[in-house]
Amino acid sequence: MSEFCIIGSGISGSTIANLLNKKYSVILFDKARGPGGRASFKRIKGKTGFDHGTQYISPKTKEFKKFTKNLIKKKILKVWNGKHVFLNSKKKEDKKHLKIIGKNGNNDISKYLLKKINCNYHSELKKIYYKNKLWYLLFDDGKMRSFKNLILTCPFPQLKKLSNKSIKMDANITTMIAIKKSKNSNSSYLFEDPILGWAGNENSKKRFKSKYDLWTLQSTFDWANKKINKNKNNKKENSKIMIDKFFKLSKIKKTKIYYSLNHGWRYSSNSRPLKIKSYWDSRKRLGVCADWFVGPRLESGWISAQDLFKKILK
Ligand SMILES: Cc1cc2nc3c(=O)[nH]c(=O)nc-3n(C[C@H](O)[C@H](O)[C@H](O)COP(=O)(O)OP(=O)(O)OC[C@H]3O[C@@H](n4cnc5c(N)ncnc54)[C@H](O)[C@@H]3O)c2cc1C
Numbered sequence: 476m477s478e479f480c481i482i483g484s485g486i487s488g489s490t491i492a493n494l495l496n497k498k499y500s501v502i503l504f505d506k507a508r509g510p511g512g513r514a515s516f517k518r519i520k521g522k523t524g525f526d527h528g529t530q531y532i533s534p535k536t537k538e539f540k541k542f543t544k545n546l547i548k549k550k551i552l553k554v555w556n557g558k559h560v561f562l563n564s565k566k567k568e569d570k571k572h573l574k575i576i577g578k579n580g581n582n583d584i585s586k587y588l589l590k591k592i593n594c595n596y597h598s599e600l601k602k603i604y605y606k607n608k609l610w611y612l613l614f615d616d617g618k619m620r621s622f623k624n625l626i627l628t629c630p631f632p633q634l635k636k637l638s639n640k641s642i643k644m645d646a647n648i649t650t651m652i653a654i655k656k657s658k659n660s661n662s663s664y665l666f667e668d669p670i671l672g673w674a675g676n677e678n679s680k681k682r683f684k685s686k687y688d689l690w691t692l693q694s695t696f697d698w699a700n701k702k703i704n705k706n707k708n709n710k711k712e713n714s715k716i717m718i719d720k721f722f723k724l725s726k727i728k729k730t731k732i733y734y735s736l737n738h739g740w741r742y743s744s745n746s747r748p749l750k751i752k753s754y755w756d757s758r759k760r761l762g763v764c765a766d767w768f769v770g771p772r773l774e775s776g777w778i779s780a781q782d783l784f785k786k787i788l789k
């Protein structure tokens with residue numbers, strides 16, 4: 476029996492799994508098809524695809540800077556060069572701001588950290604209970620598994636289904652499009668608009684060659700918070716609004732849309748951090764680490780997992 480069971484293969488789950496695996500036996504479960512969580516890569520064909528969650532990493536802390544620098548050296552990550560157009564007067568542009576991406580997709584960090592871990596995908600945790608010093612987990616395949624130590628890393632509202640406290644997480648609507656090739660070679664746009672917040676040019680990441688231009692469009696939180704409940708039924712309409720905005724704001728000539736896919740992120744991020752960076756109950760052997768303890772970025776999940784590891788070792 477594995478000593479630690481980890482739920483979630485995003486940055487938080489993969490980081491804590493990697494750290495614990497140096498000392499203990501670890502098993503990981505995720506309901507998704509593969510690793511990465513909200514830093515997922517939507518593969519279309521071969522290496523072609525969209526980073527439809529995390530757009531890039533811009534390390535803030537000394538420790539995370541060191542970690543990402545090492546992964547750049549190992550060719551897991553790389554710097555996303557090119558012209559990043561900043562059109563938002565409400566935010567201050569930091570010219571030194573590095574944009575780091577995965578060599579093949581933004582789930583590359585999780586893939587790297589989970590290389591030696593026993594990972595089980597398509598496995599959704601449905602219920603948890605604690606009895607006689609063991610955690611009993613019921614998965615969607617109907618199997619009940621038991622573990623001495625349990626680590627949860629889900630977005631808070633997903634965790635809430637399993638527990639009962641409250642944190643609000645913002646939504647995001649992402650539209651991925653393939654359009655006719657244009658002369659515009661900008662890498663990204665940060666907009667000042669009530670609907671469209673960001674557009675990233677996937678071709679500029681130099682991971683693939685395509686006869687189309689691939690753009691990932693991400694909405695503002697405010698707009699997504701209003702639209703997310705009905706997005707499933709209004710995908711076409713919401714994508715059209717975002718695409719029209721994109722052509723208007725980027726001044727790229729309107730072209731035929733060859734491919735379009737809408738993904739609604741109900742739980743995108745939490746910009747109001749908690750007072751603790753992670754949670755560890757040493758008596759019941761239950762841990763929680765996730766970005767929402769610390770902040771809205773991928774780095775927040777990494778910090779939370781590092782914090783939990785220190786608590787477990789104490
Ligand atoms: C649209 C969008 C854009 C973003 N842009 C950026 C950006 O540019 N830069 C940046 O730094 N951050 C960005 N973020 C935030 C970043 O993606 C997150 O902070 C980070 O990925 C969180 O990692 P995590 O491991 O804490 O959670 P997650 O990545 O959400 O991992 C949780 C995992 O748990 C799994 N799970 C949940 N419930 C269950 C269950 N019951 N059973 C089994 N598995 C379960 C999920 O499938 C998931 O894989 C963005 C997020 C979104 C959604």
